[in-house]
Amino acid sequence: MNTSYSSLNSFQTCPLRYKFSAIDKIKPGKKSPEAVFGSIIHSTMQFIHTGSFILPTQKEALNHFSQKWNPDVFTNEFQERAAFAQGIKIVQSYYKNNDPHDIKIVDIESRFSVDLKHNGEIHLISGIIDRIDKVEDGYEIIDYKTARKLPAQSHVDDNLQLLIYLLAFLKRYPQLAKTPEKIKLSLYFLKHDTKLSTTKTLSQLKDETEKILNLLDEIKDSSFEPQTSPLCDWCDYQEICPMWKHKFKEEISVTDAEKNTIIQKYLDLQTEAKEIRIEIGQLQKSLLGIMEGEEVDRLFSGDKIVSKIHRQTFKYNERKLKEILERKKLWDQVNKVNLVQLNKVLKVLPSQDRRAVEKLKKLKSESYGLSVKQGSK
Ligand code: SF4
Structure with a gap:
């Protein structure tokens, strides 16, 4: 398989999006404002660190950013002005906290490809590393992010992108292959x-490379189902995605007004049902309070009788219970698969075992529910 880090990332967020871009090679339509902003910032960061003796000043970097700016991609002026101000702030903060002359750049926008052997196949993953620096005791690989939210450290520790970059770096510098912890x-x-930074020991690197191989296996076996998420708002394939088909359909069987009436009624009833459930809970509490005060378990009122039902849940020491029931050959009759737990366990199983478990799955029953999202972008 020939792929790139960005394709692997897109498979993890939505398999269908991966198929559109990496297999069907459908060229995405207009880039989102977020994507354009990211490209301009990346280009400015590259500009800041390019030059042999005299590097650009902050003023020159700000000029570069302004020249690259493209207001046309934004849907409204307010959004455009806010993004422009954000870009200026990024460049100013960068100069405030970094002196580009102090940074020993090894490479910028460094193209790479890594080959991984797996099950008799050679997989090629390619990409571009934003920046590689020489630091005191080794090297530092840096990728710039323009995300709104600062993630937790675990996001960096478990980051697939940095892992692939490390493999690519070690391919270029094999003399460091035994001491990957020297690469930040x-x-x-x-x-x-x-x-946010992390390092990998040799054994971590080995274990985590397995994750990439598992992902490649998953892609091979995938049926590329769409996976809707907040990231759909940034997806360039919405117009051809089955999950968004209705939004772009030209001929429709019901009018917007008809749909809105039904959806609104549905939402109103859902709110009402929630309020009723709360009210029922409060009435139950009052009735139980009366029973407690009267020291009875049944209340009589006209032709109505209200009885207290005592519900308890228990848990057992599973190992000991199993020992007892297995001796009587009864364990199989009580041991049900806990699907919630199974789904958690499946995520950490090696891909081969996961596929074997998936093959055992049989559809038992099927029903449909609804989820309503309000105020989408
Ligand atoms: S719109 Fe959403 S569900 Fe459809 S392909 Fe894009 S990311 Fe996937």
Whole structure:
């Protein structure tokens, strides 16, 4: 398989999006404002660190940013002005906290490809590393991010992108292959002017490379189902995605007004049902209070009788219970698969075992529910 880090990332967020871009090679339509903003910032960061002796000043970097600016991609003036101001702030904060002359750049926008052997196949993953620096005791690999939210450290520790970059770096510098911990892996969150870093030991590197191989297996076996999420708002394939088909349908069987009436009624009843459930809970509490005061378990009122039902749940020491029931060959009759737990366990199973478990799955029953999202972008 020939793929790139960004394709692997897109498979993890939505398999269908991966199919559209990596398999069907459908060229995305207009880039989202977020994507354009990210490209301009990346280009400015590259500009800041380019030059042999004299590097650009802050003023020159701000000029570069302004020249690259493209207001046409934004849907409204307010959004455009806010994004422009944010870009200026990023450049100013960067110069405030970094002196580009102090940074020993090894490479910028460094193209790479890594080959991974797996099940008799060679997989090629390619990409571009934003920046590689020489630091005191080794090297630092840096990827710039323009995300709004600063993630937790675990996001960096478990980051697939940095792992692939490390593999690519070690391919270029094989003499460091035995000491990967000397390579600092960093995500630089420019909107927060914060760098989050991690390192990998040799054994971590080995274990985590397995994750990439599992992902490649998953892609091979995937049926590329769409997976809607807040990231759909940034997806360039909405117009051809089955999950968004109705939004772009030209001929429709019901009018917007008819749909709105039904949806609104549905939402109103859902709110009413929730309020009724709360009210029932409060009435139950009052009735139980009366029973407690009267020291009875049944209340009589005209032709009505209200009885207290005592519900308890228990848990057992599963190992000991199993020992007892297995001796009587009865364990199989009580041991049900807990699907919630199974789904959690499946996520950490090696892909081969996961596929074997998936094959055992049979559809038992099927029903449909509804979820309503209000105020989408
Ligand atoms: S719109 Fe959403 S569900 Fe459809 S392909 Fe894009 S990310 Fe996937």
